[in-house]
Amino acid sequence: MKIVVAIKQVPDRDAPVRIAPGGKWIDETDLQWAMNEPDAYALEEALQLKEKNGGEVVALSAGPERTGQTIREALAKGADRAIQVVCDDLGTRDALGVAKLLAAAIKPENPDLVLTGLQSEDIGLGQTGVIAAELLGLPHATLILHVEKTDAGVTVKRELEEGWFQSIEMPLPAVLTMQSGGTKLRYATLMGIKRAKTKELKSVTAAELGADAAPVVVLEQIALPKKQKSTQILPGSPKEAAAALIEKLKTEARVL
Amino acid sequence: MMASLPTLAEPRHFAIWESALFAALIVASVWAFWRPFGTILRKILASKSDADFHLFPIGRRIRDFVWEVMLQAKVIRERPLPGLAHAFVFWAFCAFALVTLNHCATAFGAAFLDPAEPVSRIYYYIAAVFAAACAIGIFGLFVRRFFARPKWLGELSWGSGLVALLIFLLMVTYLAAFFVQPDSLAARALWWAHTLTLLAFLPVIPHTKHLHLVLSPFTIFLSRGGFSRIPPLSGDEDFGLVAGKDLTRLASLQAYSCVECGRCTEHCPANNTGKLLNPKQIVLGLRGYLNEYSPASEEPLLGKYNAQEAAFQCTTCGACEFQCPVGIEHLPIIIGLRRGAVNTGAWEDDYGAKLFLALERxxxxxxxxxxxxxxxxxxxxxxxxxxxxxxxxxxxxxxxxxxxxxxxxxxxxxxxxxxxxxxxxxxxxxxxxxxxxxxxxxxxxxxxxxxxxxxxxxxxxxxxxxxxxxxxxxxxxxxxxxxxxxxxxxxxxxxxxFASQLQPVQDQKRIVFHDPCYLGRYRGVYDQPRQVAALAGDLVEAPRSRERSFCCGAGGGLSFLGEEKGDRVSHVRAAELAATGANVVAAACPFCNTMFQDAFAARGEGAPELMDIAQLVARGLPE
The missing domain is CATH 3.40.50 (Rossmann fold)
Known part of the structure; x- marks a missing residue:
């Protein structure tokens, strides 16, 4: 079973995020970068499938030079080889633009399965994997927690709302977008890092892939969430106030 | 006065056949010693060399050798009575070096000591005093091992009994020779009894823990020194102690030097609270591995002879390494085994993975x-x-x-x-x-x-x-x-x-100070925190304190690894601290502090107050 895992490098959760001048993207100087968490789960699922069924895991990532660090992390954790699509404009590409890059890189690989995170931790569009599936002409399923290989294809466990799960049987090849938390992540090891140095890392550019599409959706402006705290005093007798509070919790806060 | 004392009786003349027989027996004995000992020596020398080993500065090595080997200070300090008994056996062996040499030389007419000559005579008397002390000592050790039977010594071993008997015989046959006529049949019989005992003793050494007689002086002299010194990894294929090929000469030498006294286990917080870890067995496990496999083996070290579970129960408190009288450095070994398991991904633990992932990112x-x-x-x-x-x-x-x-x-x-x-x-x-x-x-x-x-x-x-x-x-x-x-x-x-610039706090607290492992044994700082704590009340000591302090259970990354097996180390120590009657437990480590906080909370009412020494003195400051 040949599995391609599409991975994005995102700002580390602890990194201080600032808006870049112009307000169209974040200021990338002084940021620490890390592997997008749902993608880390996609990689883990792929490695476990390989350990059980044999085959090959190929890590794929699009982004500037610094993405190499995250790719090496994927190789260290157990991916067999990697493809880096070098492009410096990832931030300004829309989901279609990124999906085109990924699909173009995946196509010649002819994988049995493509796994990626259900969304990125930075912009969180949640569309890239699905669009890539369309471009590749493959069936897909989203929000997957677990994948089991069967004779006919795969059985996947899909997360629904309110604690429900759905079990789906799918043919291969297919694209799955993975939810975080379905399994336990492995830690990086010294041996993994040393072995990663000898693994193949193929580098291609967006132009070489012929996927240099102009964006359909343009990002106008980004802003940090406003910190605000507002206090409301509900008037009336305790009974009236309690009734009003319940109403607000139901309709405004929607927690009841 | 000396004239009135008895003189050592030795046979003066040996028949040729007697000398020849003796020479043949020496060859047989040395051969029986060397065959197994040579195998062990080859295994040690075939192990990987220690990349970070430097003989110099040699002063520290000589100091350790004099203190720990010649003076037997570590042996005595930990267990005074058995320690002294052991020291006398050791000192008697040293004193006997010339006596034994002369004893053998006599058979070939090459004696260099003369019982009638004053200097030799004085030397014989000194040796006799040591022989008496040694006989009493070895008898005491025999009684301790076979009748008192402290549990740390482990199961009864025939080897120890045999060796005790042989040493006792050696001493008695020497002493008895002062009370028989020179050149008499009795003198000849004693000479032969002494000699045969000696020749029987030699081949026993490599088969028993008495190998430490030969190896431990080297082990102590060659030890890394410092405390818990973790060697750097060397090269791209070194991931710690994964298999036999990773054992260094020092590790192999130490594995064969263990005297099985069990001091390490006696002080081990993991072993004392019902966990699998037994530091003595870790060392003996390596020995068992080396006996079965070669030092070039790819067979994992964590397997038949040592359990991964045990290696990860160590709090790295270092009580074992601190106590070891033969220079075994347990922590580089235990941490080495962990390195082997973690650096290759063989260790699977949810808590551990969580900690590693938290620190990766x-x-x-x-x-x-x-x-x-x-x-x-x-x-x-x-x-x-x-x-x-x-x-x-x-x-x-x-x-x-x-x-x-x-x-x-x-x-x-x-x-x-x-x-x-x-x-x-x-x-x-x-x-x-x-x-x-x-x-x-x-x-x-x-x-x-x-x-x-x-x-x-x-x-x-x-x-x-x-x-x-x-x-x-x-x-x-x-x-x-x-x-x-x-x-x-x-x-x-x-x-x-700055103690002189700090105000004493006068509210009659009784304070017990808990020595953190990483401050005490690791850093040798015992007096300073006491000096600070004493500003805030009267100090009392826990039964196990200073160098022998008992761990809180947090070290070695264990505070991040979830529930323990058996009793909690922290509860055992907290109970001991509470039993001193102190109303304040003074800590000097945030990990100890948090462990005891939980332990005292579990004890409920009547638990002593828990404070760091900084908090104790801060109370005395003006608001």
Whole structure:
């Protein structure tokens, strides 16, 4: 079973995020970068499938030079080889633009399965994997927690709302977008890092892939969430106030 | 006066056949000794060389040799009575060197000592005194091993009984020769009895723990020194102790030197609370492995002879290594086994993986967001270190993120402000890497150490003070592998230096101080925290204190690994501290503090108050 895992490098959760001048993207100087968490789960699922069924895991990532660090992390954790699509404009590409890059890189690989995170931790569009599936002409399923290989294809466990799960049987090849938390992540090891140095890392550019599409959706402006705290005093007798509070919790806060 | 004393009787003349027989027996005995001993020696020498071994400076080695081998100080200090008995056996063996040589030489007419000549005579008497002491000593040890039977000695062994008998016979046959006529049949019989005992003794050595007779002087002389010195990994294929091929000569030598006295196990907090770990068995496990496989073997070390579970139950408190009388360095071995398991990914543990992932990506072992530290620094208006202040106050994970650790930091800050000491905290800190270092994750440790060393250089840090003995140890010793760390001290050392400027607190508290392993055994700091704690009341001592302090259970990364098997180490120690009748337990380590906090909470009513020494003295400051 040949599995391609599409991975994005995102700002580390602890990194201080600032808006870049112009307000169209974040200021990338002084940021620490890390592997997008749902993608880390996609990689883990792929490695476990390989350990059980044999085959090959190929890590794929699009982004500037610094993405190499995250790719090496994927190789260290157990991916067999990697493809880096070098492009410096990832931030300004829309989901279609990124999906085109990924699909173009995946196509010649002819994988049995493509796994990626259900969304990125930075912009969180949640569309890239699905669009890539369309471009590749493959069936897909989203929000997957677990994948089991069967004779006919795969059985996947899909997360629904309110604690429900759905079990789906799918043919291969297919694209799955993975939810975080379905399994336990492995830690990086010294041996993994040393072995990663000898693994193949193929580098291609967006132009070489012929996927240099102009964006359909343009990002106008980004802003940090406003910190605000507002206090409301509900008037009336305790009974009236309690009734009003319940109403607000139901309709405004929607927690009841 | 000497004339009235008996003289040692020896046969003067030997028939040729007698000399020939004796020579043949010597050859047989040496051959029977050398066959197994040579195999062991070859295994040790075939092991990988120790990349970080340096014979020099040799002064420390000579000092250790004189103190631990010649004077038997470590043997005696730990177990005074059996220790003395052992020392007399050892000293008698030394005193007997010339006697034995002369004894053998006699058979070939080459005797160089003459019982009638005064100097030889005095020497014989000195040897006789030692022989008597040795006979009593070995008899005492025999009684202890076969009748008193302390459990740390393990199961009865025929070898020990046989050796005790042989040593006893050696001494008795020597002493008896003072009471028979020279050149009599009795003298000849005693000579032969003594000689045969000696020749029988030699081949027993390599088959029993008495191998330590031959090896341990070398083990002590060649030991790495320091305490828990973890050797650097050498080359791209070294991941720690994975298989036989990774055992170094020092590790193999130590494995064969174990005398099975069980002092390590007696003091081991894991073993004493019902866990699988037995430090003696770790060492004997390596010996068993070496006996079965070759030092070039690919067979995993954690398997038939040693269990992975045991290796990961160690709190790295170092009581074992501190006690060992034959120079075995348990911590580099146990941590080496962990390195082998973690660096290759063989160790699978949910808590461990969580800790490693937290430190791969984040800044602290508690898995908190770094902004929590920023908020703490901001809220308490802690000055930021800018290179102009004298001290860099290192918060550490506990000091920056743990509520109790933060209280200790704030108490120390109050004292430092009162003393007018200039200090600042770094804008950003990463974990020193202590838990990953002890758990054997070299990848994350190296990343953390390098990032921190770079930050130290950038911020021009010269002097660090920290509330955490683990941070202090890791900064001072473990970072050395990747650069030159700044000077660092524990806050107990800082506070003790300024003790005269601090107000005593007069409220009649009875205080028991708990020695943190990483401050005491690791750093040799025992008096300073007591001096500081004494400002706040009367000190009482726990039954196990100073060098023999009993761990709180947190070290070695274990505070991050979830529930323990058996009793909790912290509960055992907390009960011991409470039983001293003290109304305050003084701690000097945020990990000890948090462990005892939980333990006392579990005890409920009547638990003593728990405070760090910084909090104790901060109480005496004007508001």
């Amino acid at each position: 984040g800044s602290n072992a508690l898995g908190m967001s770094a902004t929590e530290r920023d908020k703490f620094v901001e809220k308490n208006t802690l000055p930021i270190f800018d290179g102009t202040q004298e001290y860099c106050l290192w918060l550490g994970c506990m000091g920056a993120y743990d509520p109790r650790g933060r209280e200790i930091v704030l108490a120390l800050v109050r004292v430092m402000r009162h003393l007018g000491a200039s200090f600042g905290v770094l804008r950003k800190e990463k974990c020193t890497g202590d838990p990953v270092r002890r758990l054997g994750n070299d990848l994350v440790f190296q990343q953390l150490a390098e990032a921190n060393l770079e930050s130290m250089a950038q911020n021009k840090v010269k002097k660090i003070v920290s509330i955490c003995p683990h941070c202090v140890r890791t900064i001072q010793e473990d970072w050395k592998e990747f650069g030159a760390p700044p000077a660092v001290e524990h806050h107990s050392e800082f506070l003790a230096r």
